[in-house]
Amino acid sequence: MISFKQLTLATSMGALSLALVACSDSEAPASATTPANAPAAAKEAKPAVNPDAALVTSLPAHALQDDRSDYWEITSGTQATYIYNGKMPEPDGTVAVIKTLNTGRYFRGTDELSERLDTYSKTRDEFVKKDLEKTITPLLQEQITKYGTHDFYKKTLTAHAIDMKPYDFEKEEFPLTSTLFSSMDEKLLSARTPNKYKVSNSGHHYLEFYDARDYRFGFSNGEQLKSIKVKGDEARAIEAVRTAGGGDHLEMHVYGYVDKTIKGDVRATDPIRAVLLSVQYIELVDKTKPNVVLYRHTL
Numbered sequence: 070m071i072s073f074k075q076l077t078l079a080t081s082m083g084a085l086s087l088a089l090v091a092c093s094d095s096e097a098p099a100s101a102t103t104p105a106n107a108p109a110a111a112k113e114a115k116p117a118v119n120p121d122a123a124l125v126t127s128l129p130a131h132a133l134q135d136d137r138s139d140y141w142e143i144t145s146g147t148q149a150t151y152i153y154n155g156k157m158p159e160p161d162g163t164v165a166v167i168k169t170l171n172t173g174r175y176f177r178g179t180d181e182l183s184e185r186l187d188t189y190s191k192t193r194d195e196f197v198k199k200d201l202e203k204t205i206t207p208l209l210q211e212q213i214t215k216y217g218t219h220d221f222y223k224k225t226l227t228a229h230a231i232d233m234k235p236y237d238f239e240k241e242e243f244p245l246t247s248t249l250f251s252s253m254d255e256k257l258l259s260a261r262t263p264n265k266y267k268v269s270n271s272g273h274h275y276l277e278f279y280d281a282r283d284y285r286f287g288f289s290n291g292e293q294l295k296s297i298k299v300k301g302d303e304a305r306a307i308e309a310v311r312t313a314g315g316g317d318h319l320e321m322h323v324y325g326y327v328d329k330t331i332k333g334d335v336r337a338t339d340p341i342r343a344v345l346l347s348v349q350y351i352e353l354v355d356k357t358k359p360n361v362v363l364y365r366h367t368l
């Protein structure tokens with residue numbers, strides 16, 4: 070290995086060439102297109118992440134199922150909790166879920182799990198709680214796996230929830246003005262607060278549940294349900310049910326697959342979690358005559 074001093078003393082091209090050959094034994098040769106003394110290439114900059122932006126996870130699409138029994142009915146926030154944590158690549162964890170579900174006596178999937186969560190909610194001894202967490206975790210994981218591996222769900226919406234307006238004769242439609250049928254942008258943005266990305270500040274774009282307030286349910290393609298296009302006798306029949314019983318007889322059955330999950334924000338300062346269904350098929354029924362379908366539509 071030729072020293073720096075020897076290089077500086079070399080006066081002929083032959084000596085310099087010899088020195089370079091010697092150096093190549095211990096150092097990688099410089100690129101033919103890049104000068105040896107060129108500055109190191111700057112690392113590719115990562116895009117900035119808005120810490121207040123909601124995290125949206127998209128899930129695989131699925132075809133409409135012919136058998137309507139494949140669609141499990143959503144009736145509680147407990148189910149939304151299980152679906153969310155079963156679908157998310159980074160779930161909240163069983164202990165976090167336990168702390169979410171330990172508020173009051175609700176059915177949590179099995180009698181045993183319900184009893185233990187109820188006991189947990191009433192226990193003040195932290196050591197006893199730790200012991201209970203160990204026994205609750207496998208029962209909870211069983212429910213998370215059950216719902217997380219299922220894709221198809223059904224939700225029954227009341228007349229109040231869909232907010233159907235009187236028939237528009239000019240457009241030949243019943244307008245549905247519920248914010249449940251908002252677009253994804255409307256779900257994620259809210260002009261009412263400085264932090265416009267937070268899920269919890271998005272008005273009533275989601276269904277809330279008493280049994281698990283941090284977990285909500287909504288529709289990713291809700292903007293396709295802004296109205297019911299119908300005319301003639303079919304429209305007349307819907308209008309009759311819409312106005313009957315103080316406007317409480319009409320129900321909408323919504324069928325779809327779990328399309329997206331939403332986490333409140335990157336820093337988790339917003340605890341809200343949401344499960345979004347991509348609607349595939351809807352029915353309007355008179356809930357006093359549930360076997361009579363007034364309207365069907367495939368999206």
